[in-house]
Amino acid sequence: MAKSKSSSRSKTHKGYWLLKSEPSSFSIDDLKKAKKQTTSWDGVRNYQARNYLREMKVGDLAFFYHSSCPVPGIVGIVEIIHEGYPDPSAFLVNSPYYDPKSHPENPRWYMVDVQLRETFPAVLPLTALKGNPELKNMILNRPGNRLSVMPVTPKEWQSILKMKPL
DNA sequence: GCCAACGTTGGC
DNA sequence: GCCAACGTTGGC
Numbered sequence: 560m561a562k563s564k565s566s567s568r569s570k571t572h573k574g575y576w577l578l579k580s581e582p583s584s585f586s587i588d589d590l591k592k593a594k595k596q597t598t599s600w601d602g603v604r605n606y607q608a609r610n611y612l613r614e615m616k617v618g619d620l621a622f623f624y625h626s627s628c629p630v631p632g633i634v635g636i637v638e639i640i641h642e643g644y645p646d647p648s649a650f651l652v653n654s655p656y657y658d659p660k661s662h663p664e665n666p667r668w669y670m671v672d673v674q675l676r677e678t679f680p681a682v683l684p685l686t687a688l689k690g691n692p693e694l695k696n697m698i699l700n701r702p703g704n705r706l707s708v709m710p711v712t713p714k715e716w717q718s719i720l721k722m723k724p725l
Numbered sequence: 726g727c728c729a730a731c732g733t734t735g736g737c
Numbered sequence: 738g739c740c741a742a743c744g745t746t747g748g749c
Contacts, residue, residue: 581747605732627747685748703730705746 575711576621596675602656608708613643632684641672681724
């Protein structure tokens, strides 16, 4: 699998990602309070994002990003603890994520399981990320970007870690 | 609440 | 397969 040119993975290094969530829907505090501080990253209904979910491997790390909120930005780090598998919310008629075109015998949408690894002491705001020239090519910083799941290069990952609020 | 930037849908 | 209309995302 994983033939994508855009993958941030190599054979010897773990992959890095960024996952967006609207805190009014699911925040890092919700994850902190969750059983085993673990959640299924369900509800992704975009093919590009879906493809990235399927590239993820156990042990990969991802920034947890809060979007559509007063201060959008990175609020913590999670680890992928279960690789991509069919998203059952697509099969539930009463779910907001229901998709009648996804069938259990041929699932259209996938999710991963993630576990909280680190909560930043303060949000690392998008404005700061946009201000760092090392991150000017980040997918997140591209105008009009709407992807909710995206790869992060190892260099970008390190640059962002250095910006972490104390 | 506005609006730009996309992705999706459906008629043809 | 084109493309206009529509819906959604998400910063501001």
